Amino acid sequence: MWWYNSLGDYMETFVYYVFIFYIYSFIGWAQEVLQSIVKFKRFINRGFLIGPICPVYGFGSIMITFFLKKYIDQPFFVFLTAIFICCTLEYFTSYILEKLFKARWWDYSHMKFNINGRICLECGLGFGIGAMAILYVINPYVIDPIFKHCDIQLLTHITYIVLSLQVLDTVVSFSFISKLKNISNSIKSDNTEVITREVKKMLEASTMPYKRLLESFPNMQINNRMSIIKSKLEEQKKKYLKYINKTKRKYKLAKKTVKENKKRI
Secondary structure: OHHHHHHHHHHHHHHHHHHHHHHHHHHHHHHHHHHHHHHHOOOOOOOOOOOOOOHHHHHHHHHHHHHHHHHOOOHHHHHHHHHHHHHHHHHHHHHHHHHHHOEEOOOOOOOOOEEOOOEEHHHHHHHHHHHHHHHHHHHHHHHHHHHHOOOHHHHHHHHHHHHHHHHHHHHHHHHHHHHHHHHHHOOOOOOHHHHHHHHHHHHHOOOHHHHHHHHHOOOOEEOOHHHHHHHHHHHHHHHHHHHHHHHHHHHHHHHHHHHHHHHHO
């Protein structure tokens, strides 16, 4: 029946995107682990999750494949759009995680051409090059041929199993991470550096999952309620001072204009 065939096509497409999600999530995890080995001379399990994946790479690869494969004959457009897509994804991932857990997990403030320390030009160019590799090399010559030679029913069953394990991993990992908020709120300070230092001390003395988190994100910055309130007050103070200075300039200009008009009269 037509609806059965259509459903089968949708399922195959779904399995395909799950397939590339895990392939690129693992590749992203592997390259970050390799960078850690080169930098720290030891193995560090990168990322939030216990399993060997970094989901942000998987979601990025899905978005690149889904939105840009139709523009495969426009490489320059693909390159620029991929930078925009990936940087947007990374920016909002950083923002959402910071709001959820009161911690900033990566910071590019020390790098040139960064936006709020969440994204930077250097990483954006890397994303663009990676997207070109995905669309012009890896997908057509590696991923697609492997997928076509696999039994779709077997892959579907594997997909269900892997997604179930993924949900379990996500729940367990996020339960550990969410406790950071409780730890940070127990520290009586409004200074981000002090809070971060004290939380790291507690994590170093904790069980393995917390130590792994500390190793995975050595540059993370942690806030609590007091530091967030302080930050918001400072922002309001800056806005108020800006408004006052603007009002003073307007007043001086108006006063000057009145004097000039009196002289003319």
